[in-house]
Amino acid sequence: MSQTRVAAPGDTVDAVRRDQRASRRGVAKHGKVTPWLFLLPYLVLFIGFVLLPIVLGLWISLHRWDYTLPGKPFVGLENYQDLFDSGSGIYSIFWNSMKATGIFTVASVPLLLVLPLLVALVMNRKFPGRNLFRAVYFAPYVLGVAVVGVLWRYLLDANIGLVNHYLGALGLPGDTAWLTSTPAVWVALVGVTVWWTMGYNSVIYLAALQDIPKELYEAARVDGASRWQQFVNVTFPGLRPVLAFITMITIIASANMFGQSYLMTQGGPGRETRTAIYQIAETGLRNFSMGDAAAMSYVLTAFLMVLSVLVFWLFRERRS
């Protein structure tokens, strides 16, 4: 693939010929290895931390696998059957956690797609203090989930938290149990997550906005397009490739939500906010039922794969 080299301006014809001759002798042979050498570091990580775990996980999901016990009996598809058999103990636990993940994803993804776009549109304009505001919106994203979780756990506490205190001071209802009652707990979890991760999506939107050629807007203005028409006909199509990417990563990030409910609600009030990942971690790492946990992971993965295909289909290039 690297055998022929594009002539750079200033190269003499002779030099290019010499190059080609040299490549025919030396680089050709050596060239077959070169790409692999470049890929090697990534491949090692990919095989070690992605490919092998995928295969091993599949293998584990076919066993009753407790790595601290000597026997790991093969059970075939029993772990999967249990997940789909409403009579088994794990059925409702697993599907409730999937439901929690579903609620969270449905509630948070639209907000995480729209709000950052609005922020990016504002940040793309010229106004004094723009850089400061850009930093302010991005700042929460640099915090770890532990910091965010513990911080908001205290802020949102129904009885000793600042949020309720100030709501009360403003004459609003100050006794909402943000962390211990549904549906308030979902408002809290989604709100905190939007506050926390909005900056990341905004930055990507902002970069995409700056990539849209100014000439297109000029042309649109010349044609007499209004602000809204400019957005619909210039900005939005320009954002489409990025939009597909942001939608995908936001869905995956929301479907993988764990830390916020682990730290802020402990899955509570009872186990309503135990997400799928939370349940998988509890089952596999605390209860040592690695087989069940692996089977759950694969079911979750299947869901996410279907969802990804759907998103790609939605955002596909439409030929008219």
Next chain:
Amino acid sequence: MMRTTARQRVRTRRTLATGAVTLTAALALAACGGGTTPEEVAGGGGAPEGAGEFTGEYDGPDVELSYWNGFTGGDGPFMQDLVDQFNEEHPNITVVPNTIQWADFYQRVPAAVNAGEGPDVGVMHLDQLATNAARSVIVPLDDVAEALEISEDDFSEEVWNAGIYDDQRYGIPLDVHSLAMFYNTEHFEAAGITEPPTDSESFMAALDALQAAGYQQPFWMPARWPGHLMFLSLLWQNGGEPYAEDGSEATFGSAEGVEALEWMRGIVDAGYSPSDVAQDSQYVAFKNGETSITWDGIWQINDLEASGLPYALAPIPAIFDEQLMWANSHQFFMTKQATQDENKYEAARVFIAWMSEQSADWAGAAMIPARESIREDAVAGMPQEPIANLLDNVRFLPPVPGIGTVQTETLEQAVANAILGQEEPQAALESAEERATELMEENLESFGG
């Protein structure tokens, strides 16, 4: 070369209990590869014969012991002092402590020991001993107990028996720590309460007096930790048992349990507690003087001392028939990893014996030393003294493998749901009990063989 000597040792050491013998060669291999330095291998040849004789001394070559515990709070510095002191007195043993939050501890220890990278010795809660014994992470310590001449006589029966699983001893008790009633002395004074309440009648009278004195919500009822510990205490007080001793079923949904949980929810309904008390907020409220009474573990003592709050503590009042309270105990354990190297094994025994004897100093960490010969002097004048005299009234969870997870998956959520008012106590306990029994049956099956 090292591989064979290690295996031979394992084979020849008859005194070692069965757990160690089941080690696979692969594990021995892993441990030799990871845990032993060349110096130790070279020095290993001169190990004393007859490891069974335990003298309390270790005169072998220099050895390093990996020691894991979860003392991340006010108890941490006291443990570090003890370890430093031990290292100073034993030049040929180096104890390397590693402190991990308890929440992660029980997840990491089995994994690390299985990989041969775990601790040689450590401290864990007694309700985790059975689980780890069943997973053969830890090994029996009967011979250590015997050689240490520590026996039932020096411990209250409850504490001593709690370290036994399947007729073998897996833990050497370090301390006992229980739930206690903390109260704000200023609030009590203002309300004219002179003696801490000891039974249901005086407790309710105290709550009313506190309300009359202007402390509207004197007893916050936590939905999460330590809510389930309060429930267990009340259940025992009421004559119930949470789990069958043989691990075959959960019984916390009995009439006694329902009554106990109804009492807890009643505190909220009667307005003594706000509703929706989320995790930790009852403790923060107590520390800030917003509430007057809280039931929490005695391990909070050092934190409260540091906060400067005017407080005192008393045993939990007898709300029901008998004054009983939930307790747990820190117990020393030895892992199968330590048994693969004779020197480590010897040194580990010396370490556990020494620590057990020093447990008087441990009272400074707001715990109650487990040894009776030490206890009285050690806790004299300490805040936890009132509890130390009631050790016969503490109750532990039965030694059933996997009980910890069963509890977080079922009981804790039932208690939370009932206190938050999301479910009636009876319905919450019944469905949780059913699920708990299911889990326990599964556990019996996995651990049974």
